[in-house]
Amino acid sequence: MPAFxxxxxxxxxxxxxxxxxxxxxxxxxxxxxxxxHHEAGMKGTLIVRAF
Numbered sequence: 001m002p003a004f005x006x007x008x009x010x011x012x013x014x015x016x017x018x019x020x021x022x023x024x025x026x027x028x029x030x031x032x033x034x035x036x037h038h039e040a041g042m043k044g045t046l047i048v049r050a051f
Contacts, residue, residue, distance in 0.1 A: 003028050022048045
């Protein structure tokens with residue numbers, strides 16, 4: 001996620017977790033940065049809502 005200074009690297013079949021505290025609601029884009037993966041659909045939107 002370009003808006004935040006971290007990166008997760010995961011091998012096939014593995015699970016990675018990262019805890020992040022957001023200070024405001026919003027929509028944040030994320031994607032795989034390996035060549036061709038973003039274009040192949042490995043991307044999404046993380047939606048953060050206040051509660």
